[in-house]
Amino acid sequence: MAKYLAKRLGSALLVLFALSLLSFGMVRMMPGDPALQYLNIENPDPNQLAEIRAELGLDAPWYTQYLEWAGGVLTGDFGSSLTKSQEIGTMLGDRFPVSLQLAIIAVIVGLLIGLPSGVVSAVRQGTPLDALIRGGSFVSLSVPAFAIGAVVIMLNALTLKLPLIGFTPWEVSPLGSILSLLAPALILSLAMSAVISRYSRGTVLDTLSQDYIRTARSKGVPTGRIVRGHALRNALIPVTTVVGIQLAALIGGTVVIENVFAIPGMGSMLIEAINSSDYPTIQACVLVLGACFVLINLVVDLLYPVIDPRVRAS
């Protein structure tokens, strides 16, 4: 067990290190001169450019640059933006919680819809209800979130006129904050619930065909109790992984929906940074989003032994 934990933790740290190298290197391979971008004038004086390169530390060898950057990141200093007069750390502090909040609400809604519908679909396999749920999840998966978002905003503007656009920070009003993200979270959770529904249907069906389910039936356990007491836990083990990946993907992958609903999250921050060749900001965003994947996968790995006693033993 301790070995399992150490192994998971070790591999997570290793991936984080590789990730930092990758995000650092990737940005440096992008076209465009950050010093030029920084000056933002045509035909600048070469001396002035060199001066700025020195100021930004761009004249040092790459490993010196990397070490300086990595050292800063470890102390929470991501450097400052090239195009905005703001520390990147401060920007992340503003943007990241918004994206996280959006992703978490979307995942919760996705689980609330996806899990029960998947389980019902499996238990009622082959019935019209199963067909309805599968059809619904197929449609949800097929329609892109931004399209639904645009339609929702348009319909709302024509009919209910609810304040769907914009974001209320948590500090202003926690309830208002959740409500302000509800519409985009619901839209994001559509595809997510479809994925969870389809996946959990599969795992529940697989579990229900196992020998130990037949054993439970031979004991006289009624169907409902078999599903709740025997099938669900075994079926949920693989679903955990999918939910983890979905959560991580949502934190950075909500760019379009953030734009549609004017939400100041990580997605829009990254896009703005890329458009203005703001390489320290890009680097920081890529690193933070990647770290989310690593951390969430680590949490899922640590959850496994809690759910599955077989992992605990090995």
Next chain:
Amino acid sequence: MTATIATTDALAVEDLTISYGGGTPVVSGVDLRVGPGEILGVIGESGCGKSSIGFAVLGLLPASARVDADRLDVGEHGMLGADESDWNQVRGRVASMVFQEPMSALNPCMRVGAQIAEVLLVHGLADKKAAHARALDLLRLVQVPEPELRAKQFPHQMSGGMRQRIVIAMAMAANPQLLVADEPTTALDVTVQAQILDLIDRMRRETGAGVLLISHDLGVIAQTCDRVVVMYAGEIVEEGVPTEVLANPSHPYTAALVASIPTTSTAAREDLPMIPGGVRDADRETSGCRFAARCAFAVEACASPQALVEVEPAHTARCWRSVELDLTALSEVKA
């Protein structure tokens, strides 16, 4: 609900026919009776329908299976036309089952103590505390060492033999009248096999439960059963006391089955007599003897319908030539 009378048969089945998806019946016209405390063995090669019978008497066949019978009594419960909730009243309480694969028969995510206690909880036979206490008693009964520790463990922490003991403890939890054991020792080591058979034998002596023991292993049947039913292609071909049936087989299939047991004298593989061919679908559809196509003694008249006839008291065979054939010679080589 009437009180259980000790003389009630554990199982009484008449004219049982099972088919899947409208196909040829895999079991046809089977009569079985298991008295209290009796072990009835069902033997036959793969595909003869013996496992289907085991599942049918517990209502565990898939929805695609069609089960017809004139009588299907489990204990004092007539189960003809029973629905799922009727079966749930009977399963685990009146009749229970031990499976072939102890490695997969237990829920990997549930402590074994809880899996045993669940039988009592589901049938409302005990509250939580009493059910867990009874689970410990049952673990002692099936000779699991350190029951307090084992009850808290998960199946993967135990050996196959230990898991089969757990399954037996679970099956015996509610003192059922009938225990169906479907190849309970096939997946186990030979040394453990004997222990599990002893355990089943002891259980029926102590609780008076009737046992339907399904096996393809003549040794297992001979060692454990009070009576044996030999099945071929979904039909009973011979029935009697094991010693009698095996020493003095009256159906050519039984004789061939006995002859094909390897002994120390069959040193080389080539010496081992085999039954040529296999069961074909056409064999299940013929009105005559279903074994005729593979039988060394088949004659033209074997194509006419065959009935189980008494060859000796309490020994029947479905072969019209059984009187004139001397099949002992065939099996004597092995005896």
